Each structure stands twice: as structure tokens, then as C-alpha cells.
Amino acid sequence: MARERLSVVVTRRLPEPVETRLSELFDVTLRSEDTPLSRAQLVEAMATADVLVPTVTDVIDARLLGQAGERLKLIANFGAGVDHIDVDTARQRGILVSNTPGVLTDDTADMTMALIMAVVRRIPEGLAIMQKGDWQGWSPTALLGGRMAGRRLGILGMGSIGQAVARRAAAFGMQVHYHNRRRLRSETEAELQATYWESLDQMVARMDVISINCPSTPSTFHLMNARRLKLMKPDAVIVNTSRGEVIDEMALTRMLRAGEIAGAGLDVYEKGTNINPRLREQPNVVLLPHMGSATVEGRIETGEKVLLNIKTFEDGHRPPDQVVPGML
Structure with missing residues (x-):
């Protein structure tokens, strides 16, 4: 039967x-x-x-x-x-x-790098100019972004996705740093050429790019809160392809509007589809509709x-x- x-x-x-x-x-x-x-x-x-x-x-x-x-x-x-x-x-x-x-490790890591490049190289700003038909031709001072090579990338969460991001970043010549609940084995650190920071505060204050790749848990809620965001360098950028709740979105919006952070690339949001409208208005912010694994x-x-x-x-x-x- x-x-x-x-x-x-x-x-x-x-x-x-x-x-x-x-x-x-x-x-x-x-x-x-x-x-x-x-x-x-x-x-x-x-x-x-x-x-x-x-x-x-x-x-x-x-x-x-x-x-x-x-x-x-x-x-x-x-x-x-x-x-x-x-x-x-x-x-x-x-x-x-x-x-x-x-x-989805590789897909999410690819999107993380895409967001980093989009913000650092100001790709959406250039795209907007072209779509509006406002381009007046090449200029030596127009839309100057930053070079990827040599920038310090601080990865928050060094699981499989964080490590995949580290490998990609190294190929672009970035210097890889990380903070994690547990330190990686020495041979893994050596393979990734990654520098470990026990203190998240100390790492955040020294990085050119912060990438959020940790899971959403009670201990990671607003891990990047207003106090910690203020530790970032004014010319640093932050990207998030993990969970929106890890960043205090209101504090991030205030700092971006005040020019205290150079830019942000976000694929996830603290309140789902209810995104702060002031965040949408920022030219130095790249917003994607949770498509990191798509x-x-x-x-x-x-x-x-x-x-x-x-x-x-x-x-x-x-x-x-x-x-x-x-x-x-």
C-alpha cells in the first residue's frame, strides 16, 4: 500500500x-x-x-x-x-x-562588492546624469570617486559570506580587516590576509569601508548604533547586505545628511519596505531592493x-x- x-x-x-x-x-x-x-x-x-x-x-x-x-x-x-x-x-x-x-554565499558577496564599488566610484550619480540627459562631456574634476586598491575594508561578521567578501576585496587590492564573535584560525587569517580586531570600536574608527555581513540576533541589533557610527571617518562608507536591524537607520540617515559619513550602500533595511524617505534623497546612498541573493x-x-x-x-x-x- x-x-x-x-x-x-x-x-x-x-x-x-x-x-x-x-x-x-x-x-x-x-x-x-x-x-x-x-x-x-x-x-x-x-x-x-x-x-x-x-x-x-x-x-x-x-x-x-x-x-x-x-x-x-x-x-x-x-x-x-x-x-x-x-x-x-x-x-x-x-x-x-x-x-x-x-x-547564497557567492551571490551575496558579489553584491557586497558591487555596492562598495557603486558608492566609492559614484556609479549611480553618473547613471542619473546620463538618464536625465544632463551630461555635458568629460571633465577632469567631474564625479571623482576613490580608488579601490589600498582602501581598508572592515568586515563585520566573518562567516562564509564575510570570507567570500574578503577574497574578492583582496583581488581588488583592498586591505582586509575583520571583527567577529570568534577569531578565525591562524591559517585562515593567513589565507585571507585578514587582520583581526577584538575591539569593534577600534576597527570602525580606522576603516575606509565597513561591510555588514553578520546575522541578525539580539546581540547584533543596532550593533552599528549612533555612537559607533560616529567613530567612522568622515570619508568612510558603509554597506549592508545582511540584515537591516544591525544598523540604526535613523542615526545613519542623520549622519549622511550632515556629511559625517561619505556614503552608504544598502540592500536591507531596518523596517523592511518602510525606508526613511530622507535616506532616499541622498545622492551618496545606493539603495537596492533586497536583491543580494537574487x-x-x-x-x-x-x-x-x-x-x-x-x-x-x-x-x-x-x-x-x-x-x-x-x-x-
Whole structure:
């Protein structure tokens, strides 16, 4: 007798190959619209599914988990970050949580470098002039940016993405520095030619570029607060492809407007899509719509990891990318 297939609910549109494979393997409910589910819809999904496949746009807190049905046994997150899921409460309710680590490392590191170059070389300002038809021809003093080689890059968070950024930065001739919860092994430091700073304050005060590559946790909330931002050199820039909550966005906006920081490149924001309008007005700020991981290859590989986690769980084994509270 054939085994009953798992009931899987997907909260957002996924790449077609991923949705097709999910349909082949499981009793899956897919979305026709690429919009987040409401809380009421999430409650309904969690009441009837064996497996929920959410994304970063779905906030699954203790209250929501309290309304989950007895069937729900796995939350197979589509993405590496799980700060939108109350993993502790899920564990207490006997619900496993898995994620998709390592897939988007290169994509996010590429976008980090793109933001650094865009801000340092003033690329969006040049683009705006061309789009408006205001270009009057070449000038020796027009749109002078800075040279990448020789600049000191301070990486905040030296996990897989931070290390990938370090390798790329070294290829541009940048001097790599970093602050991390744990110091890297000496051989890794040597390979990356990276200088470790135990004091984040001391590192921030000396860097030409700060790159945020740490996860969002209670300890990293506003890690770059007003006091620490003021330590930055006036000609320094900051980029963030991690989580918006790591930077105090209001303080950053004030300092950019006052000319106390030379520029910023942001792909993530403290309040999601509700971005400070004054931040949008700054010519020395590059804003992207959370597209650091947006590659076809990356999205499909993320889906493949989700599939593997669900299939392994269905076969009675621990998902290979299970998340436990101690990991966070």
C-alpha cells in the first residue's frame, strides 16, 4: 500500500523547477500570487500542513506557533536566515526547523562588492546624469570617486559570506580587516590576509569601508548604533547586505545628511519596505531592493536544499540543515 504523501504548503511563488519537483514528491499547495500570506492565511496553512515552506517575509512568532495544528512537524525555511522564526517555541512544540545555508554565499558577496564599488566610484550619480540627459562631456574634476586598491575594508561578521567578501576585496587590492564573535584560525587569517580586531570600536574608527555581513540576533541589533557610527571617518562608507536591524537607520540617515559619513550602500533595511524617505534623497546612498541573493542559480539551489530537507524528514531522518536554538 502506498504511503500517504506529506502535505506541504508553500507561502510564496518559487522558481518553476522547484515548484514542479515539490509537486512530484509531495501533496503540495502552491501560491498563484507572489505576495506574502496574511497572518490569518498562515494560521490556516499551519493548521492543515505537515510541512510549511516559508520565506523571510513570513514572521512565525510564538503566538502563531501556538495556533499550529498537530500535523505540523517541520518548517522548511526557503532561505538561510531564520530570525523571522521563533525556533525555541517551535522546538518546544515538537516542530523541527530547517534552513538553506551556504547556497547564497557567492551571490551575496558579489553584491557586497558591487555596492562598495557603486558608492566609492559614484556609479549611480553618473547613471542619473546620463538618464536625465544632463551630461555635458568629460571633465577632469567631474564625479571623482576613490580608488579601490589600498582602501581598508572592515568586515563585520566573518562567516562564509564575510570570507567570500574578503577574497574578492583582496583581488581588488583592498586591505582586509575583520571583527567577529570568534577569531578565525591562524591559517585562515593567513589565507585571507585578514587582520583581526577584538575591539569593534577600534576597527570602525580606522576603516575606509565597513561591510555588514553578520546575522541578525539580539546581540547584533543596532550593533552599528549612533555612537559607533560616529567613530567612522568622515570619508568612510558603509554597506549592508545582511540584515537591516544591525544598523540604526535613523542615526545613519542623520549622519549622511550632515556629511559625517561619505556614503552608504544598502540592500536591507531596518523596517523592511518602510525606508526613511530622507535616506532616499541622498545622492551618496545606493539603495537596492533586497536583491543580494537574487540569482536564478541561487534560488534554484535554495529550493533544492528545501526539497532535500523535506525528503530526508519524510524518510524518518533528521533534516541535514536542521536549526537548533544553540546554533543561533
